[in-house]
Amino acid sequence: MGAANQSMVTEFVLLGLSAHPALEKTFFVLILSTYLVILLGNGVLLLVTALDARLHTPMYFFLGHLSLLDVCYTTSSVPLVLDGFLTPRKTISFLGCAVQMFLSFAMGATECVLLGMMAFDRYVAICHPLRYPVVMSKAAYVPMAAGSWAAGGVNSLVQVSLAVQLPFCGDNVINHFTCEILAVLKLACADISINVVSMVVANVIFLGVPVLFISISYMCILTTILRIPSAEGRKKAFSTCSAHLTVVIIFYGTILFMYGKPKSKDPLGANKQDLADKLISLFYGLLTPMLNPIIYSLRNKDVKTAARSLVAQKCCPL
Numbered sequence: 001m002g003a004a005n006q007s008m009v010t011e012f013v014l015l016g017l018s019a020h021p022a023l024e025k026t027f028f029v030l031i032l033s034t035y036l037v038i039l040l041g042n043g044v045l046l047l048v049t050a051l052d053a054r055l056h057t058p059m060y061f062f063l064g065h066l067s068l069l070d071v072c073y074t075t076s077s078v079p080l081v082l083d084g085f086l087t088p089r090k091t092i093s094f095l096g097c098a099v100q101m102f103l104s105f106a107m108g109a110t111e112c113v114l115l116g117m118m119a120f121d122r123y124v125a126i127c128h129p130l131r132y133p134v135v136m137s138k139a140a141y142v143p144m145a146a147g148s149w150a151a152g153g154v155n156s157l158v159q160v161s162l163a164v165q166l167p168f169c170g171d172n173v174i175n176h177f178t179c180e181i182l183a184v185l186k187l188a189c190a191d192i193s194i195n196v197v198s199m200v201v202a203n204v205i206f207l208g209v210p211v212l213f214i215s216i217s218y219m220c221i222l223t224t225i226l227r228i229p230s231a232e233g234r235k236k237a238f239s240t241c242s243a244h245l246t247v248v249i250i251f252y253g254t255i256l257f258m259y260g261k262p263k264s265k266d267p268l269g270a271n272k273q274d275l276a277d278k279l280i281s282l283f284y285g286l287l288t289p290m291l292n293p294i295i296y297s298l299r300n301k302d303v304k305t306a307a308r309s310l311v312a313q314k315c316c317p318l
Contacts, residue, residue, distance in 0.1 A: 009168035012097050012184070014090040015175045016081070016278075028085040034286045035078045041293030042067035048303060055303070058141040059125070062118045063296060065145050066247075069111050070289035076103035077285060081177045094164075097179040102160045104285075105181065109206045110152025115248055116210035117144045122241040123217040127224045155202050162195050163188075177282055207255070214248055243296050250291055254284045 017024050049055045049064035080100060084090040092100070124135050163181060166188035176183040181199075185192050221241060228234045297303050 009094060009170075009172045009187075011091045011093050011172065012179065012187075013173045014080075014084055014092060014177060014179075015173055016084045016090050016177045024085045028082060031078065031085075031282070031286065032082060034290055035074060035082075038070060038074050038286065038289045041297075042071050042289065045293045045296065045303070046071075052309065054305075058121050058136040059118070060303075061141055062114060062121060062145060065148070066111070066114060066118070066292060069107050069114065070292055073104065073107035073111070074286065074289050076100060076107060077178045081282065084177060092179065094168075097174075097184065098160055098164050100179045101163065101181050101184065102156050104178070105159055106152045106156035108152070109155045109202070110148050111251070112206045112210045113148040113151050114145065115244075115251065116213045117141075117148055118244050119214040119217040119248070120144075122244055123221055125240060126221050126237055152206075155206060159195075159198060159202060162198055166190050166192065166195070176278055180281065207252075211252060218245065246295050247288070247292055250295075251288050254287060 017027065045067040046064055049060045049067070077100065080092065121136055121141070125132050128135065159181065163184060166185070167190050168187055169189045171187050174180070174183045174187065185195055218241075225234050225237045228237060
């Protein structure tokens, strides 16, 4: 079972909704529509944060990166999912699977870190407003964003490198829409304990630490807001971080729902549960990227003003 076996599997078969062909057309239309909304919403946010000088601040700089992340994250998997709905035999090469795993893992980990950076930005803005221009200078927030991308990329490289070194010498059917790393690891004909330990450590670093950091930041923010004497002042202070807090709750709340829900012990319901788990995982990857631009647009006057200005310039250039 040495290196020779590693070359036996040259491609993987993605099961997707093969067992439920009647659902494929419906989900194709639904997911394509959602993907187009994601591209449009995040594309507009990217444009307004890049082109409007009034939005050249740390908060909107991070928001632009968040939109870019959402576009990259969905693009790394959604086209593969859509193609799977149209192709009778849904296959992906070993290399293609590794690339898709790397991109999805990297974008997810980077978003976790970036949300923590955005929480720190809101903490400094509300708890230390006089020091904000110094603490959150361009020399600080640019490396913070770059560090988020680098950390996510390094983590993904480690996880995927460990996965592709495993021997895959038998079953090559992935019971998922994409090359989800846990589904791929189940197919390895070798001990995966190192991979499991590595992923647990990564989850602590990229999920646990940011959640703790965000929680502490918002505890400090809440304490500061409650000390503001006027109700109008408290409302104004809270409005500056409400959009980010909403995104954090949706992002981490969905993760907790996915991995914290109890598993059915009824063997007769195994197929239904597998289908439900796959669909929940799929729509988790679409929910946050779709809602992020909506939340930031609806709850932020600056973004709405900048978007209107951009549309007005394009429609009436004179």
